[in-house]
Amino acid sequence: MPLRSSPSRVALVSITSALALNLAGCGGGSHGSSDVTATDAQVIADVTSSNIQASYGAGFNLNATWRWQGTPQPTVTVYIPPPSSTDANQQTYASEAQTTVATINRKLAGLLVLQAVTTQPTSGNYIEVSYGTAYVPPGSTDYASYCSNVSTAPYSGTPIYPDANANIAPVPVYVNLGNGHCDVTQDIVTHEFGHALALSNHFNGFGYGPSISTAFWDVLATLYGNPPLTASSNLKVVRAAP
Numbered sequence: 001m002p003l004r005s006s007p008s009r010v011a012l013v014s015i016t017s018a019l020a021l022n023l024a025g026c027g028g029g030s031h032g033s034s035d036v037t038a039t040d041a042q043v044i045a046d047v048t049s050s051n052i053q054a055s056y057g058a059g060f061n062l063n064a065t066w067r068w069q070g071t072p073q074p075t076v077t078v079y080i081p082p083p084s085s086t087d088a089n090q091q092t093y094a095s096e097a098q099t100t101v102a103t104i105n106r107k108l109a110g111l112l113v114l115q116a117v118t119t120q121p122t123s124g125n126y127i128e129v130s131y132g133t134a135y136v137p138p139g140s141t142d143y144a145s146y147c148s149n150v151s152t153a154p155y156s157g158t159p160i161y162p163d164a165n166a167n168i169a170p171v172p173v174y175v176n177l178g179n180g181h182c183d184v185t186q187d188i189v190t191h192e193f194g195h196a197l198a199l200s201n202h203f204n205g206f207g208y209g210p211s212i213s214t215a216f217w218d219v220l221a222t223l224y225g226n227p228p229l230t231a232s233s234n235l236k237v238v239r240a241a242p
């Protein structure tokens with residue numbers, strides 16, 4: 001579905017979304033942005049700003065990392081509902097979600113396993129892909145900047161947050177893809193899974209500039225390559241697989 005935007009509107013949208021602390025919604029990133037890489041110090045700074053400093057959503061500050069947990073590595077169920085046979089958007093989003101799951105499993109091999117299922121889990125926590133339910137602020141028609149988001153419910157702008165044990169609190173975690181007026185690209189879907197895996201705030205290479213980047217993968221690998229409840233000063237940088 002085409003964007004409802006004139007060229008000048010697109011330019012305005014990309015400026016405003018770059019300036020916003022964009023917890024509630026995610027657009028497509030800057031078109032043509034080159035890759036972003038991060039030094040060890042920058043990776044640690046990005047884990048700190050995106051994850052550690054975002055734990056206040058729970059009403060307390062852990063001052064340490066929080067994320068999906070499991071031994072020897074977290075196995076996270078991803079419920080991808082069968083798309084409607086008559087809805088091409090749903091079919092595209094379901095396919096993109098499957099590709100994102102495979103890519104994350106490859107890039108974070110040994111650190112994290114995502115397990116895609118097509119029936120709703122009845123116990124435990126999981127990620128649920130939800131079609132067409134992205135949060136758009138009341139009165140806004142800025143559909144491109146609010147193309148998708150991760151939240152506690154469909155159509156909600158509330159970000160996810162940790163419990164006191166540094167695990168993911170909301171059950172399930174919703175990945176809301178699309179609002180009926182924007183294109184959810186493969187990179188946007190992967191970006192949203194970054195949020196669902198507890199990268200809360202955007203950083204350079206994750207929503208600022210491109211949707212995802214080499215820096216994004218290394219920040220995610222470092223979050224899952226260190227034990228939960230690791231303080232910023234104790235983080236060791238872990239690079240994602242190429």
Ligand SMILES: [Zn+2]
Pocket residue numbers: 022025026027191195202207
């Ligand atoms: Zn985002």
